[in-house]
Amino acid sequence: DAKTTQPPSMDCAEGRAANLPCNHSTISGNEYVYWYRQIHSQGPQYIIHGLKNNETNEMASLIITEDRKSSTLILPHATLRDTAVYYCIVRAGRTNAGKSTFGDGTTLTVKP
């Protein structure tokens, strides 16, 4: 699985958009970008994933650059409950579920 790089921490004002970057310059053609978040002392929660097109769901949007070497998770209107550690991982789909290696993630703090 490709390695990812994320900033260790970010702050965001409540109600504003939170943009969390992730670099994955060694991503392979068959690897998807996944985002999870972990609220303190709980199991990580899936947010969104994508291959090369931008994706949006009820939680967030995922923007993947054309060369697929980086991506940005966007929380359009951050709330205090969005304070968590956000993990970006890359993993092949289909039968190659791979090792699903997580890094240290980005600690997002949403402030009132």
Next chain:
Amino acid sequence: DGGITQSPKYLFRKEGQNVTLSCEQNLNHDAMYWYRQDPGQGLRLIYYSHIVNDFQKGDIAEGYSVSREKKESFPLTVTSAQKNPTAFYLCASLTTGMSDTEAFFGQGTRLTVV
């Protein structure tokens, strides 16, 4: 409801004792994973299994053992050889054979060795 269950939520053991953490899923998922998390750090992969009766070492397998006798179950044993076993342990599962799929996590077991 389908899900992945880890038990117990908190576990205390004396140093030198083996301890087994339970992970059960009723999602019919093929792949299961065990991660360790230390305070302020990310998840590190201990073991994973893609099919019954087969499993692979992750990045920090030393001092741990697993079994996968049933699709639904993937117990993790923390042995006395693990030098620093106090940590938060997370189990995850996902299905394979599809083009893409997300992992589901349990709520974790916090192991404290005294």
